Amino acid sequence: MNAMNILKQLMNQASGSQPGTGGGTDINRMVGNLASQFGGGGSGGSGSGGIDVKSLLGGGAVGLMLGSKRGRNMGGKALKYGALAGVGVLAWxxxxxxxxxxxxxxxxxxxxxxxxxxxxxxxxxxRGLEILQAMIMAARADGxxxxxxxxxxxxxxEKLGPDDELHAWIQQQFDAPLDANALARSADSPQASREIYIVSAVMIDDQNPMERAWLDQLANALTLEPALARELEKQVQVAAGV
Incomplete structure (x- = not known):
């Protein structure tokens, strides 16, 4: 399945390089630092720390996932979605x-x-499949x-070009019950668990009780310490410059 190809396009929808579009964290610099820690170069999965708000509010798959078609007040919250471009480095x-x-x-x-x-x-x-699954479940969290x-x-x-296998998998995710334990079981490592949580924190509106409840349920399923969960959410805010 071409999961990473689709995920990278979704990340690009959520990130941009326009001046003045926000972002308190230099994602590219952080990825470079991370690469030196692990002794290798980045694989191209991340983009700029900024956010092209006009593109986000204009629609696209990410815009729909984030609920812009439901009339959600994006406002300043839109800035945090640039964190999708550096989910791994922020979780680390x-x-x-x-x-x-x-x-x-x-x-x-x-x-x-x-x-x-x-x-x-x-x-x-x-890992791309795990993150895509987390994104879809978070998008469904408000019912x-x-x-x-x-x-x-x-x-x-479909415009992003998923292969037939990935297309069928995505439809299964929309039909599957919202199950935080099942999502947690898909994590292949502690780092994957943190990335699943941080992308979910990016996607939800924590002022919505149903979505906040989903995030709390997920933290429990992933067996994240409360202090770690708070730090993951803090990184989302730092990336947005909040």
Whole structure:
């Protein structure tokens, strides 16, 4: 399945390089720093730390997932969606901050798994599926994806060119029950769990009780420490310059 190709296009929809479009974190710089930590170059999965708000509000698959067609007040919240372009590096930074503040034993980084931007080949494709699944479930968390909206979203995703296998998989995600435990089981590493959570935090409106409840349920299913979950959400805000 061409999952990473689709995910990268979705990330590009959520990110931009226009001057003055916000973004408090230089994602490209962070990816470069991360690459030096892991001894390799980035795989091209990330974009700019800014956000092209005009493109986002204009529609596209990400715009529909984020609920712009439901009349959600995007306002300043739109800025945080640029974090989608650096989900792996932001999740890793949150983990580092959490470890620095923790009084417990230092975890073995080698067992944490690599960030999305550092993965290659089938490992990156698998992580891409996990993140796409998290995005779709978060988009459904408020229970308002009706048949018409699903048709519109499917149409926008089709424009991105999914292969037949991925197309069928995406439709299955819309039909599947909202199950935080099932999503958590798909995580292939602790880093994957953090990325699943951070992309979900990006997608939801935490002022919506149903969406906030979904995020809390997911944190529990992923067995994230409350302090780590807070740090992951903080990184979303930092990336938005909030």
């Amino acid at each position: 930074k949150a983990y580092q901050n959490y470890q620095a503040q923790s009084s417990g034993p230092v975890a073995d980084n080698a067992r944490q798994g690599q960030p999305l931007e550092q993965l290659q080949g089938s490992a990156q494709d698998q 308002h994806v009706d048949a018409n909206e699903r048709a519109l979203l499917t149409q926008e995703i």
